[in-house]
Amino acid sequence: MRWCRFESEGRISFGIVEGDSIIKVDGNPFEEHSITERRLPFANVNLLVPLIPRTFYAAGINYRDHVIKMAAITGREGQIPQSADIGYRAHNALIPHDQPIILPRDATDRTQYEGELVVVIGKRAKHITKEEALDHVFGFTIGNDFSERTWQAGDRGLWRAKNSDTFKPMGPWIETDVDLDQMKTIIRVNGNEKDNFKTNNMIFDIPTYMSRMSDYMALEPGDVIWMGTDGVPENVKAGDTVEIEITGIGTLRNSIEKEE
Amino acid sequence: MRWCRFESEGRISFGIVEGDSIIKVDGNPFEEHSITERRLPFANVNLLVPLIPRTFYAAGINYRDHVIKMAAITGREGQIPQSADIGYRAHNALIPHDQPIILPRDATDRTQYEGELVVVIGKRAKHITKEEALDHVFGFTIGNDFSERTWQAGDRGLWRAKNSDTFKPMGPWIETDVDLDQMKTIIRVNGNEKDNFKTNNMIFDIPTYMSRMSDYMALEPGDVIWMGTDGVPENVKAGDTVEIEITGIGTLRNSIEKEE
Numbered sequence: 001m002r003w004c005r006f007e008s009e010g011r012i013s014f015g016i017v018e019g020d021s022i023i024k025v026d027g028n029p030f031e032e033h034s035i036t037e038r039r040l041p042f043a044n045v046n047l048l049v050p051l052i053p054r055t056f057y058a059a060g061i062n063y064r065d066h067v068i069k070m071a072a073i074t075g076r077e078g079q080i081p082q083s084a085d086i087g088y089r090a091h092n093a094l095i096p097h098d099q100p101i102i103l104p105r106d107a108t109d110r111t112q113y114e115g116e117l118v119v120v121i122g123k124r125a126k127h128i129t130k131e132e133a134l135d136h137v138f139g140f141t142i143g144n145d146f147s148e149r150t151w152q153a154g155d156r157g158l159w160r161a162k163n164s165d166t167f168k169p170m171g172p173w174i175e176t177d178v179d180l181d182q183m184k185t186i187i188r189v190n191g192n193e194k195d196n197f198k199t200n201n202m203i204f205d206i207p208t209y210m211s212r213m214s215d216y217m218a219l220e221p222g223d224v225i226w227m228g229t230d231g232v233p234e235n236v237k238a239g240d241t242v243e244i245e246i247t248g249i250g251t252l253r254n255s256i257e258k259e260e
Numbered sequence: 261m262r263w264c265r266f267e268s269e270g271r272i273s274f275g276i277v278e279g280d281s282i283i284k285v286d287g288n289p290f291e292e293h294s295i296t297e298r299r300l301p302f303a304n305v306n307l308l309v310p311l312i313p314r315t316f317y318a319a320g321i322n323y324r325d326h327v328i329k330m331a332a333i334t335g336r337e338g339q340i341p342q343s344a345d346i347g348y349r350a351h352n353a354l355i356p357h358d359q360p361i362i363l364p365r366d367a368t369d370r371t372q373y374e375g376e377l378v379v380v381i382g383k384r385a386k387h388i389t390k391e392e393a394l395d396h397v398f399g400f401t402i403g404n405d406f407s408e409r410t411w412q413a414g415d416r417g418l419w420r421a422k423n424s425d426t427f428k429p430m431g432p433w434i435e436t437d438v439d440l441d442q443m444k445t446i447i448r449v450n451g452n453e454k455d456n457f458k459t460n461n462m463i464f465d466i467p468t469y470m471s472r473m474s475d476y477m478a479l480e481p482g483d484v485i486w487m488g489t490d491g492v493p494e495n496v497k498a499g500d501t502v503e504i505e506i507t508g509i510g511t512l513r514n515s516i517e518k519e520e
Binding site: 060087090092106159160164165216217 | 320
């Protein structure tokens with residue numbers, strides 16, 4: 001099932017995507033809700049980020065090839081993480097599918113996409129085992145962990161490098177039924193394929209992260225965990241369009257503009 | 261004016277604190293709202309965190325004495341930050357005044373309070389000057405940036421060091437009228453004063469942070485910025501009670517328990 005969130009006639013609703021239609025839902029998928037009779041043409045609504053997360057978790061470095069290849073390019077030693085320590089991203093930066101990423105006025109030309117699987121929590125999880133983890137997942141969406149690399153290397157923390165407004169596209173919807181081991185992440189810039197990797201080929205898989213996190217923080221419905229990217233992102237610039245496809249979910253597409 | 265958020269008879273509302281009473285408000289202080297005729301005794305309600313932030317910003321190191329004294333104790337060189345780079349804390353960790361901080365099972369005995377002024381944004385701010393900044397502030401509350409120092413030194417990032425469940429007490433309410441330069445932050449453990457510092461004696465003051473942040477991220481109503489702590493926090497343990505008073509706002513009090 002594909003859950004989306006949209007605005008139509010000034011009202012924000014959740015909905016279920018079926019072909020070219022959205023079936024309106026009263027309430028939200030994480031609480032009691034009812035599926036209405038109302039169908040809207042998909043093309044007629046404004047798609048929003050599929051949920052506003054409670055806590056916005058992000059794994060950061062979580063693919064071996066990414067570490068090795070980035071190290072080869074930068075000449076710095078690559079560090080494979082030793083444990084599933086989670087990080088964070090910021091709510092202000094979220095935008096939906098099809099809205100532009102806006103490069104801040106003083107951003108350098110070292111701005112890059114990162115295509116990521118996003119886990120959406122559906123059921124409270126505290127002190128869970130790895131075996132129990134996936135039962136607490138509601139579904140999956142796609143994230144672009146857009147980054148300004150000069151700031152990432154020079155600033156304290158990742159604030160503007162990773163969290164400038166519009167730097168966190170998420171969507172287009174939440175897919176509840178996937179086969180993690182069959183999924184591929186495909187990244188295209190202006191239609192040209194740039195990366196193609198097995199989505200579930202992570203250093204620490206989703207159950208490992210969820211189990212470890214849950215020893216310290218209750219995962220709650222509406223939390224999201226961005227799972228990191230593989231491959232070697234390239235620079236993109238104003239005028240480019242980035243597409244992140246994850247097979248079994250869909251495609252998140254965002255163009256890039258420069259702030260005036 | 262003192263704004264609080266509370267639960268009474270299963271319903272969550274905002275309210276205005278007047279002496280021993282709370283005047284119930286319909287709606288929230290950041291949007292259209294109406295002050296009702298209903299008064300509740302303050303002692304009869306469950307106080308909640310005074311708001312659920314949209315983005316949860318935290319300045320981290322922001323007092324010169326804190327850097328110098330901590331360096332003297334640890335024997336490591338103290339780093340005075342060179343620019344107002346913001347950081348983040350996590351929503352899962354928030355608890356209100358008077359709820360216990362729960363130490364995770366495997367936390368070491370190096371757990372410490374940090375008493376901080378919290379800025380609550382009231383009006384959207386993008387590309388603002390320092391002079392304009394305070395016009396965008398709704399009010400101020402108090403935060404305890406509770407920390408597990410062993411994890412803080414050893415983990416990637418601050419996830420469980422700073423963001424374990426219950427590690428971010430915030431409250432008791434939001435005060436809209438303060439004189440920043442007159443305020444003092446006083447920290448007590450079990451009634452004994454441990455620190456006492458000028459609240460506004462920051463390395464980068466509130467307008468400096470807000471102006472710089474606003475060049476990259478729109479500050480929105482309901483965002484919070486925790487402004488850092490001064491002094492040298494001491495270890496606290498299960499059974500202790502930490503009080504953080506900021507004159508002109510009030511006192512945030514939380515006891516400490518060990519997870520079972």
